[in-house]
Amino acid sequence: MAPLVIAFFYESFSLYRSRGYSVEDCVELDQDQTIEAVAQSLRSNGYEVVLVGDVKELVSRIANGEHELWDLAFSISEGIYGAGREAQVPGLLEAYRIPHVLSDAATLALCLDKGKTKMILEHHGIPTAPFAIVPALWDSYDPIIKTVSQLVERSVHAEELKDFPLFIKPACEGSSKGIYPFSRVTCPSELEAGVKKLQSQFFGQSILVEKYLTGNEYTVSLLGTGSYAKVLGSLQINWSNPVDGGFLTISNKNEEGNDHLEQLVDAHNNPEVQAAEDLALRAWRALECCDVGRVDVRFGANGKPYVLELNPLPGLRPQWSNLVKTAEYHGISHKMLLGRVVDSCLQRYPDLRQKRRDM
Known part of the structure; x- marks a missing residue:
């Protein structure tokens, strides 16, 4: 056949x-x-x-x-x-x-919008950093709300967002696009100026304002769908050196020579990694993501993990993408990884699964 x-x-x-x-x-x-x-x-x-x-x-x-x-x-x-x-x-x-x-079209559209994703996570009781959203259609000429700070004050997280630093980024980008050194804001004037810059560059897109998290950061790779989903492994982003800036920008994420920021880690005998992986799996299942992807998690100063974002359309570049490197670390080649991804998909299509078996 x-x-x-x-x-x-x-x-x-x-x-x-x-x-x-x-x-x-x-x-x-x-x-x-x-x-x-x-x-x-x-x-x-x-x-x-x-x-x-x-x-x-x-x-x-x-x-x-x-x-x-x-x-x-x-x-x-x-x-x-x-x-x-x-x-x-x-x-x-x-x-x-x-x-x-x-994943299906609805899930992909939802997960690309970080603000809406955080709303769904909160609905499921899954921790995510306190946040506010600057709507795409808002500007400082609004007759009622004239500043970003006033918008933040109307958020359900207003109390938690009173203290700086905060973090700003366009809501619907990936690969750290739209994240620059000025994304970490330390006072109201930086918040206003930073949001204005992002609105100018990413016209028609909402801007996410969230609490800046200072703890360890992990990107957790997952394989499978629903109850069949499982964690492949995790990679820690190492922010121990202040020179590296403390967060991923469009530059340090996508340029060559930044391997020192990444460290593959095991959950075995490491409660923090295990907590990150458990949270990532909960988020993956709650958003009904399918087959393969990543969930980024960072810890707060309180020692608790928070979901940063979900990526149901992960990079698959050999020796480069975090998912692929994590799989390889655990003995899964690129060929094996892609085979398992398609196998996961075929679970949803019995006729194709049978045709595959008959080959």
Whole structure:
């Protein structure tokens, strides 16, 4: 029997740079080596891979009827425009009833919006840093609320946000895009100026204001869905050296030569790591994320862990992405990892699972 056919979606960093987009515009997009590695790992697991590309290419293929030849879709497409850009390819796939790997469109759109994600986490009683949201449509010309500080004072977390430092970032970005040294604010004037800068650069996007956490930070990798989900392992971001700044910015996250910030850790006999992993798994299940991803956790000065954000569309670049490095640390090769990701997806599609077994 013929192998399952997987349509593969992505945006190439080099292609979009050649179209005139800036490095920062493209920071979330995938390098050619990532695209090639994912495709090869899928082929090595016995799948036929059709390289498609971005959402516009998907529209073209559907118009030509080519989608009828696909069994399954695998999208690492980050999208370019809009707060729901990571959900654009999955949303179109779902409209045409094309099964796909990773979380559904609704979950991807939700998790990209850090403010709305925090609201859902609070609903489930999952700790996240106290926060306030500067709405996308707000500006200082508002007749009632004229300052960011006044907005913060209206938050249910107003009391906890009275004391600085606070942390500001655009609500709907990834790869630390929109996070700069000025994101850590130490007084009201810095808060006002910082939010104004972010609003100017990320027009039409809400800005998240949250309590700055000073404890240890972990990125927890997970595999599976629902009750089948489990922790793969964790990587600690080491902020012991003040020179490193204390938090990930677009520069120190994405530049070469910052390996000293990362340390793979085991939960065995380490209560703090175990607490981070337990919290990450709770968040993963609460947001109904699927197949594979990461949850970032940081501890507060009170010694308690808080969820920073969830990433249900994780990087899959060999020797680079935190998820891949964590898997490799635990003896899981790139090929094995991608095989397990698709196996997790097939649990949701019995007909495809049976076809896979019959191969």
